[in-house]
Amino acid sequence: HSKRSGRSSYTLYDPQLDQATTLRRNMERDLRTALERPGELEVYYQPLIRATDGTISGFEALLRWHHPVQGSIAPAVFIPVAEETGLILRLGAWVLQQVCTDTRAWLVDTVAVNASIVELHDEHYASRVAQILSANGMAPQRLELEITESAFCERATDCEKNITHLRGLGVRFALDDFGTGFSSLGRLHNLHAERLKIDRSFVAGFGSDKGDEAIVQAIVDLAQAVGMTTTAEGVETSGQRDLLAAMGCDQLQGFLLSRPLPAREIERLLRAGSLKADLGIGTRLDSS
Ligand code: C2E
Ligand code: MG
Numbered sequence: 001h002s003k004r005s006g007r008s009s010y011t012l013y014d015p016q017l018d019q020a021t022t023l024r025r026n027m028e029r030d031l032r033t034a035l036e037r038p039g040e041l042e043v044y045y046q047p048l049i050r051a052t053d054g055t056i057s058g059f060e061a062l063l064r065w066h067h068p069v070q071g072s073i074a075p076a077v078f079i080p081v082a083e084e085t086g087l088i089l090r091l092g093a094w095v096l097q098q099v100c101t102d103t104r105a106w107l108v109d110t111v112a113v114n115a116s117i118v119e120l121h122d123e124h125y126a127s128r129v130a131q132i133l134s135a136n137g138m139a140p141q142r143l144e145l146e147i148t149e150s151a152f153c154e155r156a157t158d159c160e161k162n163i164t165h166l167r168g169l170g171v172r173f174a175l176d177d178f179g180t181g182f183s184s185l186g187r188l189h190n191l192h193a194e195r196l197k198i199d200r201s202f203v204a205g206f207g208s209d210k211g212d213e214a215i216v217q218a219i220v221d222l223a224q225a226v227g228m229t230t231t232a233e234g235v236e237t238s239g240q241r242d243l244l245a246a247m248g249c250d251q252l253q254g255f256l257l258s259r260p261l262p263a264r265e266i267e268r269l270l271r272a273g274s275l276k277a278d279l280g281i282g283t284r285l286d287s288s
């Protein structure tokens, strides 16, 4: 931090910093507006498929923001702003409500929703989730909350209370982007997550980096040893799919099967039975 204090004492005006602050403030303002204005925010869905037989076990909900002037803005850009400003609490509730409505008729085991660590630290988070689920008649057993690996809960905090509350209802948890954070293996089984989602950077290294293959195999074996299941993110090629299946990975997700799509597109594909086409394997799913 000596560098930072040094800089501030020499630089009276930092146009770059100023610009970043303005951009963030504008984005916060626009995000507030988006929450009031239907249509700007939309939940997309990406299929999660069983590695053994290619059937669809569920979908991951991924938030999209169609900004009226700037066009589509990536979650990696606006989620951090929502987290900094606390808007993520309203955004998360909006997503869950939308997920309940959109997926009501979808015959799948799992709908995965990303949860921010900021939400998990809010003392009312679990009761808000419970309320949204019950108001919409969605079984808690159907919901899997994805939390990034780095987002640890300390003991006896609101975060841990929320997780205990939700687990008591039957909500399941997955550790997202696994392998990129710094979790100690010893803490893994204390986390009470059912699933490890292997970060797509490892899958991307298949074929060029033997280390990545070894890491994925180790994660799959570790998960099996502690009674957890695994999902590989970012499956883009049939070669990656085959290798992951041979490694014993349980679930696959990626552009090979489908990009994230709007609910109506998913329903259209389900009706047409064409979600299975890319993989050439059957699916038992329909949208009746
Ligand atoms: P994530 O939860 O790890 O989601 C997976 C990301 O990988 C998504 O990016 C998805 O579009 C992308 N992806 C899926 N398959 C492939 C593939 O085969 N290749 C490549 N290159 N990418 C693939 P997206 O939608 O841009 O979301 C980025 C992140 O933003 C998510 O990462 C999640 O951390 C966060 N996010 C998205 N929606 C929400 C939300 O509703 N709430 C919260 N708190 N965070 C969200
Ligand atoms: Mg996720």
Ligand code: MG
Pocket (backbone or CB within 6 Å): 176, 177, 197, 233
């Ligand atoms: Mg992920």
Ligand code: MG
Pocket (backbone or CB within 6 Å): 177, 199, 200, 233
């Ligand atoms: Mg990721």
